[in-house]
Amino acid sequence: MTVYRCDDSLESIFTAIYLSYEENRNEEDTCLALDDDPILFAENVQVQPDPARAVKVMRTLERRFGEEDYMTVCMALASTECRKAQAVYRTVVKGLDTRCARGHLFDDLTDHYVMEAFSLARLSNREIGHLKEFLRFQELENGILYAKMGPKCNALTFLMPHFADRLPIENFVIHDSTRNIFGIHPARRQWYLYTGQDGEEPILRFSEEEVQYQELFRHFCRTIAIKERENKTLQRNMLPLRFREYMIEF
Amino acid sequence: MNTKLEYSGNNVSLMEKLGILTDAAKYDVACTSSGVDRKGTGNSIGNCVAAGICHSFSSDGRCISLLKILLTNQCIYDCKYCQNRCSNDIPRAAFTPEEICTLTMEFYRRNYIEGLFLSSGVVRNPSFTMELIFRTINLLRNQYLFNGYIHVKAIPGADPQLIRQTGFLADRMSVNLELPTAEGLRSLAPNKNRKTILTPMRQIQNGILENKNDLVLYRKAPRFVAGGQSTQMIIGATPENDFHILNVAENLYQKFGLKRVFYSAFVNVTGDKALPALPGGPPLLREHRLYQADWLLRFYGFKAEELLDEKRPFFNVMLDPKEDWAVRHLEQFPVEVNTAPMEMLLRVPGIGVKSARRIAAARRCNSLSFADLKKMGVVLKRAVYFITCGGRLMYPVRLDEDYIVRNLTDRNERIRFGTDGMSYRQMSLFDDGSFTGEPKVQELMQTAVGQL
Numbered sequence: 001m002t003v004y005r006c007d008d009s010l011e012s013i014f015t016a017i018y019l020s021y022e023e024n025r026n027e028e029d030t031c032l033a034l035d036d037d038p039i040l041f042a043e044n045v046q047v048q049p050d051p052a053r054a055v056k057v058m059r060t061l062e063r064r065f066g067e068e069d070y071m072t073v074c075m076a077l078a079s080t081e082c083r084k085a086q087a088v089y090r091t092v093v094k095g096l097d098t099r100c101a102r103g104h105l106f107d108d109l110t111d112h113y114v115m116e117a118f119s120l121a122r123l124s125n126r127e128i129g130h131l132k133e134f135l136r137f138q139e140l141e142n143g144i145l146y147a148k149m150g151p152k153c154n155a156l157t158f159l160m161p162h163f164a165d166r167l168p169i170e171n172f173v174i175h176d177s178t179r180n181i182f183g184i185h186p187a188r189r190q191w192y193l194y195t196g197q198d199g200e201e202p203i204l205r206f207s208e209e210e211v212q213y214q215e216l217f218r219h220f221c222r223t224i225a226i227k228e229r230e231n232k233t234l235q236r237n238m239l240p241l242r243f244r245e246y247m248i249e250f
Numbered sequence: 251m252n253t254k255l256e257y258s259g260n261n262v263s264l265m266e267k268l269g270i271l272t273d274a275a276k277y278d279v280a281c282t283s284s285g286v287d288r289k290g291t292g293n294s295i296g297n298c299v300a301a302g303i304c305h306s307f308s309s310d311g312r313c314i315s316l317l318k319i320l321l322t323n324q325c326i327y328d329c330k331y332c333q334n335r336c337s338n339d340i341p342r343a344a345f346t347p348e349e350i351c352t353l354t355m356e357f358y359r360r361n362y363i364e365g366l367f368l369s370s371g372v373v374r375n376p377s378f379t380m381e382l383i384f385r386t387i388n389l390l391r392n393q394y395l396f397n398g399y400i401h402v403k404a405i406p407g408a409d410p411q412l413i414r415q416t417g418f419l420a421d422r423m424s425v426n427l428e429l430p431t432a433e434g435l436r437s438l439a440p441n442k443n444r445k446t447i448l449t450p451m452r453q454i455q456n457g458i459l460e461n462k463n464d465l466v467l468y469r470k471a472p473r474f475v476a477g478g479q480s481t482q483m484i485i486g487a488t489p490e491n492d493f494h495i496l497n498v499a500e501n502l503y504q505k506f507g508l509k510r511v512f513y514s515a516f517v518n519v520t521g522d523k524a525l526p527a528l529p530g531g532p533p534l535l536r537e538h539r540l541y542q543a544d545w546l547l548r549f550y551g552f553k554a555e556e557l558l559d560e561k562r563p564f565f566n567v568m569l570d571p572k573e574d575w576a577v578r579h580l581e582q583f584p585v586e587v588n589t590a591p592m593e594m595l596l597r598v599p600g601i602g603v604k605s606a607r608r609i610a611a612a613r614r615c616n617s618l619s620f621a622d623l624k625k626m627g628v629v630l631k632r633a634v635y636f637i638t639c640g641g642r643l644m645y646p647v648r649l650d651e652d653y654i655v656r657n658l659t660d661r662n663e664r665i666r667f668g669t670d671g672m673s674y675r676q677m678s679l680f681d682d683g684s685f686t687g688e689p690k691v692q693e694l695m696q697t698a699v700g701q702l
Contacts, residue, residue: 108615110622137360165290166297217362223272225308228517234311
C-alpha cells in the first residue's frame, strides 16, 4: 500500500494524482490522505506540490471529462472533508480507465467513491450557490466594496469569477473569515487572492451613503412581506441562520 | 408628450416612497430572475444567470430576487381586489425615473437584488403609463448601463409600438391575467376585459418568435424579451375550481408559449362586499397544490385532464397531485427502476427530474439497489410503494389504494424507517422509535448503581 500524504490544496492533490500515474501505481493499492493518521504496512510518500504537474492534470481532466465535470471535481476538492482526496482520486482513475465520455464522469453513482465525490461536490455547490445569493457588499469610504463571509467550504475561488463578471467596473474585496483569505478585484483588471497574516483584521470605515442604503433595503424587506402569509419556518429553510450573521437586513 | 407626473404628496422622502410603492407591489408574485444567461460586458454593471438568483427571503418565506416596486400607485381603475384601486383612500406616491435607477444600481452593486421588477398603476391612460415605464428602463439600460435582469409589466391597452420598444430592453415581460375566467374579470375588474389582456400577450409571443428567427440570421440581433413572458392569476377571489384554473394554465403554456404562470392566493385587502371573506386566511394550500400541478405540467409530462376532471374538480388536500394520480392508477405500478422508461420514472411519487436523470445515467453502468436510490436523492418514504429494484419491492406492501393512501397520509400508520432511512422494522411494545442510539457509558453506570 502506498499512501500519498498531501496538504489541503488543489495543487497538492493534483500533483499526487500525477505521481501515482508516473509511478504506475495500482489504484486498489494506493491511497491519497490529507491527515497524518498512520496506516499499517503502508509506504508513505510526502507530496511536494508542483504547479507544473498540477496544471498538466487539470488540463487532462478538463479535456477528458469536459468543463462541467472538471468543475464538479474542483468543487468536491473545495470541501472540508478529509476523505475528498481519496474519493476524487478513485473517481478520476475510474473515469480515465473506462474512457468515459465528456460529461459522464459522475454517471455511475453506484460506485462508492464516485458517489462520495459527487455528494461532496453537491454540498460545496449548494453553499457556493447560497453565497452568491446572500453575500452582502458594504461600501467603504474610498468607494471599495467589501464583503465578509464565513463559509464552510473553500468557496472564494468560485465566487470571484462570478462577481468579477458581474461588477467589472468596481473595486471589491471578498473576505473569507474562516480561512482569512481575501479575494481582491481591482476595477477592470484581473482578480487575485491574498492570504491575510495571523491576527490581521481589516480596519473598515464605511461611507456615509452606506448606512442609508442599508436602511432602505431593510425597509424594503420588511414591507415586501405579506402579513397574512407569514411563515418563518419557510424563511429559515430557504435562508439558513448561519448566513444571517453577515447579512445587513437581519 | 408631457410625461411629468402631477399628483399630491410628491414631497415625501425616498424612504417613505419606497415603503408605499413596495407595499403596493407586494401582491404581485412574479419575483423570479430566471430564463436568461448573459455574461457581463466589461464596462457596465450586471450579468444574468439562467437559473435565477434569490438574494433574500422575507418573513413570509417568499424570495426577494428583484427590487419589486410600482412606478406609481396612482390608478384610474377601480378593480375590487386591488389595494391601489382609485376609490381606496391610501397614501399615494410616485418615483422619478432617476430615483428608480439609482436605487436599482446601488442595491445591485451591494448584491441585495438581481434586478428590477417594474409595474405601475394606470396613470391617465395605458399608453401614457407604458411610456413612463419605457422611459425609466431606457434610462436604466442606456444611461446607467445596467446589464442585470429587468422584468416589466406590459399594460393592457397600451400602444403596441411602446410594448415592442420596451420588450427590447426587458428580459421578461408579463401581462396579468388577474382572474382565470372572463366572467370573473367582468365582475371584479370593470375597467379591464379579457381581450385587451390577451392582445399584448399575443403580441409579445409573436415578438419572441420573430426574434428567434432574426437571431438565427443575425447572431448579434437585439434580443426581445429573452426570458420569455409570464402571467399571474388570483386564486380564491372568484368561484372557479382547480380544474378550470389548471386548464387555463395549460392553454396559456400551449397557445401563448408562456414561460411561467403564477398563482396568487387571494388576500382580501380592500374589504369589498363582492369579495369572499376568507376567515381561514388566504388559500395557501390550494395555491401550493396548483404550483405542484403546474410543475407536473411543465416538467413531468402530465396533462391537466389526467390530474383532475369535471367530476373531481379540486385537488386532494391530503395528497400531492402526483401521489393522487399514482394511487388512482395502480395498474401502472410497481415500476422497475432498472428498466422503466424515463417518462414512467417521472411519474413515480418521490422521484424528481434530477433523480430520474441520475437513475437513467447510473443504470447504464450498474444495476441499482434501494440504497443507491436513497443516496441519489429519491424520497423513498413516498416512492417505496411504487417501485421495485431488480424485481423486488423494498419490503412487502400491498398494491391497494386504501392501504397506500393511509400510509402516505397518516403519521401513525406510516412505515417506520430506521435511523438510516433504509431498514424497516416491526414496532414492538417497548419501541418508540427514539431509542436508537447505543446507551452511553454514564447511563450504563447509572443503571448498575440503580439510579436509572
